[in-house]
Amino acid sequence: MGARFEELAWRETPIGAISLRRRRDPALDVEVYEVKLDDEFLMSSLFPVAEIELARLGLAPLPRRDLDVVVGGLGLGFTARTVLEDDRVASMLVVEAVEDVVDWHRRGLLPFAAGLAGDPRTRFVRADFFAAVAGGAGLDPDHPGRRFDAVLLDVDHSPRNVLHPSHAAFYTREGLRRLAACLRPDGVFALWSDDPPDVAFTEVLAQVFAAVEPHVVRFANPLTGGESANTVYVAHTAV
Template sequence: MGVRFEELAWRETPIGEISLRRRHDPALDADVYEVKLDDEYLMSSAFPVAEIELARLGLAPLTGETLDVVVGGLGLGYTARTALEDARVRSLLVVEAIEDVIDWHRRDLLPFAAGLAADPRTRFVRADFFAAVADGGFDPEEPGRRFHAVLLDVDHSPRHVLHPSHAPFYTVDGLRRLAALLHPDGVFALWSNDPPDSEFQRTLTEVFPTSVAHVVRFPNPLQGREAANTVYVARR
């Protein structure tokens, strides 16, 4: 049996106290890794299905032989690691606001994300994803660079943001700035903890010709029921 509980990392940040914890869950008979922001749970290794599907669903519509991809929000690394499993991905730019989160991966604190930091296709950019969109670019080495896909998992949902400064991104103007950083036929995919939001879907359709809200269902053994997240996939 693993350690019953261990705090692997902790840091005060501009948006609150972020921590990485490992605990042994007797119900799952496994070590579970969790990220908390203050008293809120951001993500858990017990339920990675939707984070994995964010990458799979986001890359699936693309037909190119080589893809340049942005992941907004590193977290436990499931989305970024899954994106690298697609052989077409030639570059992965991971935009993460908190240096400590990047450091978790460089120190290999997360065994299920092993190889992410060492993969030559991966480059970490310490930056606020939403400020980068507003400023017109993700890659500080190539301002205005365009990408084939942007996969975003930062806020709980478009309505439940971690910081008020994120809210303008989920408007028509914010999404138009994002779309300008995509190649023609490029994809924007977004994870949400909430059910499909009809108002946000209408906002997406004002910017992107096509958009779909995928409901991703998975078992929650801790609560003995099925859970669901949403992955929005919109294409230029």
């Protein structure tokens, strides 16, 4: 394997083969880290803006300190790393279904996420986020029924484009009600989506949460020379 490309990790999982690879982009003169599921690209270190904004937008409305936060889906770690940069955060529970993804961080394979795994506020839980919510016991297996100030989710491409059919039920009114039960009063659920704001999904959120706002996050796309955009939904429980 040449120096311009290296597969750092690969593993077959119940939802497909997940891999982490590093390549040198000669046009941009940067190291690019990418995650693939089978032949589908999940994320790239070239486009971290919306993942970072998921944490910032999700935590910004909270008026208190000593925040307990859940990050659903670890990936390259941009969301989790940004959570830890907020000095109001007391604890961060990272719910990740694939143990290998956690191992990437523990082994230090992702230099831009350095310190995430070793931060004393970080705790990893190997679990299917969607199954944990549906099960009713909550997101912390050591403390059933525990509630959090914020839950930040970045797993599926969007509520309409899920990685596995079993995830679809989460994005219904009943699924979101179970998620809301994991939040404290005046808590926040924030969701990353690759699609533009979805009116129908926003209406479903509004049936469960006291306030909902979709944010369009725009960022420069170095591959096209133009601009791309993602959506971050921010939903609040009642006070």
